[in-house]
Amino acid sequence: MKINKKSRKNILTSRVIGVSFIFLSIFIVEFFFKTWCGVQCIRTGYEITNALNRRKSLICMQKNLQIEIAHLKSPQVLGKIAKKRFGLTIPGPEQIVIIP
Secondary structure, three states: OOOOHHHHHHHHHHHHHHHHHHHHHHHHHHHHHHHHHHHHHHHHHHHHHHHHHHHHHHHHHHHHHHHHHHHHOOHHHHHHHHHHHHOOOOOOHHHOOOOO
């Protein structure tokens, strides 16, 4: 049995096309995967930058709140708040009770 040259060429041609299609498919899948990885890397970078910026703003807010707490704990401010909100005054000598 002799295989005709035309049929042999058809077999080789279809085999080459099949192998080429497989390699092309692998290349396309790899290309999309690499692109997806790059996009994920960039997205993660943006998330890290946003987290660092949020951290800086929270640290700044914490410092401001600590300053405000220190200000509110000062005796002058406490005295003003006691007079305005609660109507408290400094006790007179007749109001002081000495406990033996």
